[in-house]
Amino acid sequence: MNILVCIKQVPDDSVEVSMGKDGKPExxxxxxxxNAFDTYALEMATRLKESxxxxxxxxxxxxxxxxxxxxxxNCLAVGADHAYLVNDESIDDIDSIGIAEVLKNAVEKxxxxxxxxxxxxxxxxxxxxxxxQTGIYLAAKLGTAVITNIIDVKVEDGSIEAKHETExxxxxxxAAMPAVLTVTKPEYDPRYPTIKNKMAARRxxxxxxxxxxxxxxxxxxxxxxxxxEYEPPKRSAGIKIKEESDExxxxxxxxxxxxxxxx
Amino acid sequence: MAYIIxxxxxxxxxxxxxxxxxxVVEQAKEFDKSGEFPKExxxxxxEQGYTTLEVPEEYGGPGLSRVxxxxxxxxxxxxxxxxxxxxxxxxxxxxxxxxxxxxDQKKHxxxxxxxxxxxxxxxxxxxxxxDPGSGTTTAVKDGDSYVLNGRKCxxxxxxxxxxxCVTALTDKEAGAKGMSIFLVDRDTPGLSVGHEExxxxxxxxxxxxxxxxxxxxPAENLLGKEGEGFKIAMKTLDQxxxxxxxxxxxxxxxxxDEAIAYTKERKQFGKPVLKFQAMQFKIADMxxxxxxxxxxxxxxLNLMDMGKPHSREAAIAKCFASDAAMWCxxxxxxxxxxxxxxxxxxxxxxMRDAKIFQIFEGTNEVQRIVTANNTIGxx
Amino acid sequence: xxxxxxxxxxLVYVETVDGAPVKAGLEALTPAHILSEKNxxxxxxxxxxxxxxxxxxxxxASGADRVITVDSEELAVYxxxxxxxxxRQIIEKEKVDAVLLGGTVDGKDLxxxxxxxxxxxxxxxxxxxxxxxxxTFFVTTEYxxxxxxxVSIDDVRPQIATIRSGAFKKPEGASDGKLENESLKVxxxxxxxxxxxxxxxxxxxxxxxxxxxxxxxGRGMGSKENFGLVEQLAKILGGEVGATRPAIEEGWIxxxxxxxxxxxxxxxxxxxxxxxxxxxxHLSGITGSDYIVAINKDEDAPxxxxxxxxxVGDAMKVLPVMIDEIKKIREG
Numbered sequence: 001m002n003i004l005v006c007i008k009q010v011p012d013d014s015v016e017v018s019m020g021k022d023g024k025p026e027x028x029x030x031x032x033x034x035n036a037f038d039t040y041a042l043e044m045a046t047r048l049k050e051s052x053x054x055x056x057x058x059x060x061x062x063x064x065x066x067x068x069x070x071x072x073x074n075c076l077a078v079g080a081d082h083a084y085l086v087n088d089e090s091i092d093d094i095d096s097i098g099i100a101e102v103l104k105n106a107v108e109k110x111x112x113x114x115x116x117x118x119x120x121x122x123x124x125x126x127x128x129x130x131x132x133q134t135g136i137y138l139a140a141k142l143g144t145a146v147i148t149n150i151i152d153v154k155v156e157d158g159s160i161e162a163k164h165e166t167e168x169x170x171x172x173x174x175a176a177m178p179a180v181l182t183v184t185k186p187e188y189d190p191r192y193p194t195i196k197n198k199m200a201a202r203r204x205x206x207x208x209x210x211x212x213x214x215x216x217x218x219x220x221x222x223x224x225x226x227x228x229e230y231e232p233p234k235r236s237a238g239i240k241i242k243e244e245s246d247e248x249x250x251x252x253x254x255x256x257x258x259x260x261x262x263x
Numbered sequence: 264m265a266y267i268i269x270x271x272x273x274x275x276x277x278x279x280x281x282x283x284x285x286x287v288v289e290q291a292k293e294f295d296k297s298g299e300f301p302k303e304x305x306x307x308x309x310e311q312g313y314t315t316l317e318v319p320e321e322y323g324g325p326g327l328s329r330v331x332x333x334x335x336x337x338x339x340x341x342x343x344x345x346x347x348x349x350x351x352x353x354x355x356x357x358x359x360x361x362x363x364x365x366x367d368q369k370k371h372x373x374x375x376x377x378x379x380x381x382x383x384x385x386x387x388x389x390x391x392x393x394d395p396g397s398g399t400t401t402a403v404k405d406g407d408s409y410v411l412n413g414r415k416c417x418x419x420x421x422x423x424x425x426x427x428c429v430t431a432l433t434d435k436e437a438g439a440k441g442m443s444i445f446l447v448d449r450d451t452p453g454l455s456v457g458h459e460e461x462x463x464x465x466x467x468x469x470x471x472x473x474x475x476x477x478x479x480x481p482a483e484n485l486l487g488k489e490g491e492g493f494k495i496a497m498k499t500l501d502q503x504x505x506x507x508x509x510x511x512x513x514x515x516x517x518x519x520d521e522a523i524a525y526t527k528e529r530k531q532f533g534k535p536v537l538k539f540q541a542m543q544f545k546i547a548d549m550x551x552x553x554x555x556x557x558x559x560x561x562x563x564l565n566l567m568d569m570g571k572p573h574s575r576e577a578a579i580a581k582c583f584a585s586d587a588a589m590w591c592x593x594x595x596x597x598x599x600x601x602x603x604x605x606x607x608x609x610x611x612x613x614m615r616d617a618k619i620f621q622i623f624e625g626t627n628e629v630q631r632i633v634t635a636n637n638t639i640g641x642x
Numbered sequence: 643x644x645x646x647x648x649x650x651x652x653l654v655y656v657e658t659v660d661g662a663p664v665k666a667g668l669e670a671l672t673p674a675h676i677l678s679e680k681n682x683x684x685x686x687x688x689x690x691x692x693x694x695x696x697x698x699x700x701x702x703a704s705g706a707d708r709v710i711t712v713d714s715e716e717l718a719v720y721x722x723x724x725x726x727x728x729x730r731q732i733i734e735k736e737k738v739d740a741v742l743l744g745g746t747v748d749g750k751d752l753x754x755x756x757x758x759x760x761x762x763x764x765x766x767x768x769x770x771x772x773x774x775x776x777x778t779f780f781v782t783t784e785y786x787x788x789x790x791x792x793v794s795i796d797d798v799r800p801q802i803a804t805i806r807s808g809a810f811k812k813p814e815g816a817s818d819g820k821l822e823n824e825s826l827k828v829x830x831x832x833x834x835x836x837x838x839x840x841x842x843x844x845x846x847x848x849x850x851x852x853x854x855x856x857x858x859x860g861r862g863m864g865s866k867e868n869f870g871l872v873e874q875l876a877k878i879l880g881g882e883v884g885a886t887r888p889a890i891e892e893g894w895i896x897x898x899x900x901x902x903x904x905x906x907x908x909x910x911x912x913x914x915x916x917x918x919x920x921x922x923x924h925l926s927g928i929t930g931s932d933y934i935v936a937i938n939k940d941e942d943a944p945x946x947x948x949x950x951x952x953x954v955g956d957a958m959k960v961l962p963v964m965i966d967e968i969k970k971i972r973e974g
Contacts, residue, residue: 016922016944017785025789031277070274096754097763129784130903131766133754140758145834148722148751161838166747167898169843175835185891192282195275195312195325202271223763227779227792235929238950242941246955250963253935253953254971260950262912262933263879263971528942607939607956 001056001155002115005045006103006122006138007038007075009068013127019231027128034071037123039078041183043190045121046079048153057081059110059117063088063102069206076201077193083204084110088211091220096129098220100137105214107142117178119160124149124182135182145175148182265334266561272331279335282311283342291343291467295612298466300423305349309379313339317354319361322373329564333509337557340513341520344616345467347510349381352419352468354506355624356382358499359428359444363487368446372426380425384503385415385473386496393629395430396439396493400475402431409433409445409485411478414457417623421471422456425449429475430496433489442492446484453478464615503624505563505577508584511620512556515588518595518613519549525608526598536598545598549591556584575637582630585620592617643737643762643799650683653738653800654706655729657746658689658697663704665812665851666744671705672810673771673803674742680773683739684708687819688732690725692718698821705813708820710736716828719840720748723833726755731826733760733800740778740801753804763795764802769809769907787903787926808851808907808930848882848898850906855881855914856931858901860924861888862917862938862957869894871961872916878968884908886924902927916957920945937961 011017011030020026034042042060049056060080062068065088072083086106088094094102107117120142125132132148139146151170152163160177163170165184193201211220239256243249257263268276286307294301308314316332318324327335340347353376360372372382391398400413411431415421427447434441447454457472487495523546526537536542559580566573592614596603603610621627652674656667674685687706689698691713698711712728729752733741741756743749745767757764770781772792779792780803795801850856857879859872869889876883884901885894901908902924909930916937918924925948928934936949937957946952953960 011785013786013923014921017788019789025785027785073274095763097757127786130786131754132750133757133764133766136751136754137758140755146722146755147835149747166840168845169841171837172839172841173835174838179835192307192311193278194310195315198275198278199271199325202274223795223798224765224793225796227794229784229789229791231788232783232790232926232929235934235948237947238934238952240941240946240952240954242954246953246959247963249953249955250960251967253951253960254964254967256951257912257933257935258971260933263968524942 001049001052001054001118003045003049003056003058004107004110004117004120005038005042005058005060005075005080006120006134007042007060007062007071008035008123008126009033009062009064009071010035010126010128019229023229025229032067032071034074035123035126035128037125037127037183037185039123039190040185041121041123041181042075042079043188044150044153044183044186045119046191048155049079052155059084059114061103061106061110062086063099063106063211065089069208072206073201073204074193076204077197078191082114083206085206085208086211086214087208091211091217093222094220095222095224096131096133097137098215098222100134100141101220102211102215103134103138104141106209107138109209109214119177120180122180122182124184132182135180139180142178142180145179146182147173147175147179149184150181151184151186153181266330266337266557268331268334269328272327272334276334276338279313279338282307282313283338287339287342287346291346292612295345295466298461300469301467304346304467306379308346308350314350314353314379314381315376316350317357318373318376319369322369323377324373329568330561333506333560333564336506336509337513337516340510341517343467344510344514344613345465347513348465348468349420349423351503351506351510352383353381353424355499355503356384356420356424356426356428358502359384359486359495360446362498362502363444363491363495364446367483368486372446375425381420381423383418383420383424383427383473384499385418385421385427385429387415387417389414389416393626395496396442398430398432398442400429400431401435402433402443402445404433404482405479407482408479409482411445411447411453411475411480413475415473415475417460417470418473419468419470419623421473422459422469427454427473428486428499429473430492437490439493440490442496443489444486444492444495445480446486447478447480451478451480463618464612465619500625501574501577502567504581504630505560505567505573507620507624508556508560508563508577508580511581511584511588511617512553512560514613514617514620515549515553515556515584515591518588518592518610519546519553521609521613522546522549522595522598525602542598545594549594552587552591556580556587559583575634578625578630578633578637581624582627582634585617585627588617588620643760645797645799648737648739648799650678650681651736651738652678652683652685653733653736653741654685654687655741655743655749655752656687656689656697656701657744657748658691658694661691661693661697663689663697663701664744664746666746666749666805666807668701668704668812669807669810670742670744670805671813673768673805674740675705675813676771676773677740677742677778680778681739686710686736686738688712688729690717690728691720702819702821703816705817706819707817708822711821711823712826713823714825719837721833721835721837722748722751722755723835724828726752726759727828727832728826729756730759732824738800740803743802743804745804745806749804753802757802760800762798762800762802764804765793765795766804767806768803769806783903783926786922788922806907808909844896844898846896850882850884850899850901850908853882853908853910855879855912856884856901856908856910857881857914857916858884858886858918859889859894859916859957860886860918861892862919863889863894864917864958866892866894868958871958871965875914875961875965875968878965878972879912881910881912886918886921915945915949916961918945919943920948
């Protein structure tokens, strides 16, 4: 099978972002990483590839800056066989719909050289903007099925069956291939890259395309306009209690809660 | 001032840091309490290839420079010194083979390491610590094999190794000159694991007696020639010492990081205690010692990579870095005040972990002897 | 659609579960009124499914001016493609200026799906709406809630948005909306994925959004057994049990208890956080609470920066004392 995994490079989401002096979120100093949900997508795709064990291959695709090549190399170390970067440094006003348009054109271009993709995996959302839209837009543009928020996938006789997570459990959803799958956190964690795979990945070539080769810029300009970004009002810290023993601290806290009439 | 390393080592270091943060740092607290060997942590490290850093490239290793590997080992030590000790001691157990072994012997141990095994170096005996020449373990030639008898003690990885490099006297009368080294696989009949030490620190590592009762090994398991054992053992320790400097430095760095984090937050007299110059000077002294250690380690390791003499430099690095680790961890406890002495805070463990580095792989007294001898020369 | 082709009306898709409207859907009626009142339009609710006339009545009584019901066998089981197709037909007929959906799992899928088929744009997870002159700004969040962002959809219509659960209260007071039935059919060839089975793993209802008291536990609780202390305290206080993502991933409690950016955004009168360090992801979900009490061993934990009362200590020792004391207070 020919599998594509679309990834986004985002600032490490364990670091708290604050506003910079230029009125934009300050993210330059934060380590760029592969979006967590995309790492789940790649892990799920890799497990599928390993279980099929039929020579299926995974291509990782990223629309992002030059530095995202490093993220793609990390993907090569944990399951991807090939990696492509669509360099988007020439455009800054793009939203999910625009990204999906670029991805669609990239998918069609890659299909010319590698054959059509049977499955396209991506994270259900990115940890930076958390919109949860790109996979759905991409499927609509490609005219394929989309199954969102999946935690498991099986391939049977040319069709797929996936578990789509809901608030109370899951739905079992079936679709023909090709299809787009957006992945949420499954029961397992993504594997760590082994030293051997990492060294091999570093030596692999990452092919690059420019965004302007794929889409006319006016077609992908954002429809959603950002007017302002700012930090939400912060709560101020109250009192810290640290008595001789935890028991005394607990009693003191109770007393304060009683005084504040919250009990 | 970290080690100056290659881009690929930097990349591996980022992965390793993530691994250690998720799989080692928190988990180590419990295993420090129980003293149990955390097999699940080591299994994960093995899967990643973290136990094969020192395997030469021609035998399937990653082909990193020693300083590249040092940056990785330091990170492991930062996470837990016992964890780093296990991995580094496996390297120690492999060194006699890499120094004196033939191609078959090298391939054999490297394959064991790549397959997830550990090595151990079995030199010390109850009556032979700083004076290894006074050992009583013997190896008697019998046809095409040697028969080993004796008891080794304080063997790191003693209970978990797949292979041992065992020193034994092939000529009892000749003292150190009668010592030889044998490669002994774990499953060799007669080899058993004895008493396990309940240690003060580095409790994620395994330290045991190794008992040899009529252990028969084929003659081709002799490393080098008969009588070369002492020389090989000394060369082994010359190399290994620099690695103990590396582990010590990671431990010292952890102590400094913990001390900074705590004293930034801890308020007395209305301000963070780190605002007091008395605290700042302690941090400065820690930084100076840590950075000096690192450069000493790097210098010794670079000499090794270049194939140049390094006995003096490795001894200096080990001695300085382990004294620095002891000092930094002790001062970190001091900076935490009463909480530093509490097991609920992280620094008392670091202090317990640090002590052994002044003792094993040649006490710091022995390091000073080596340094003096190599500095003064014969007179 | 172009702006000049639309009416001033606003459509709200109200999801139903077991024949009843979901809270997030009813809440979306409130921002719909904010938008419709700007230019004097109506709030139209759409309700899709099978046997949903009771739900439609409730929605009509809960603030919608009109309720369009599409009740049919082919909508008996939710299907993204089918539901989006029916909504597209309603939207094209009504030519609404905006479509709002509750920020549920399905709402979050329907919004971009509709934006794709209608060639417009969708905004996710709206926490507030600002009207400045002719312009409408949707307030959304980025970077796990650390940054707020005002965005607008200027050139295309309808504007589509999912409304963050709990961001708006349901409209107050009764209304008498007009009920309309539409018999719309799902178009041929739009359904590309089929729902074969629906599995409910969680049966217990958790209402974190409306809770006045929430007691939450995080990774610092250490084990499922210790997490029981959190549940005990919640029970004594008559509150709900919350949890952080790590606690849920450890399997100490079901995922519908998750509080935070990727779980529920809560605003109780009292929020007690035990063994929670306070990642942005979690904090951004609790800052609307009136009074926060935090218990954590680590004095540097970010949770203390938002807590009214912070107890530096071991939750395993603090919680039992709190449980005993509160029992005494309640009994006395």
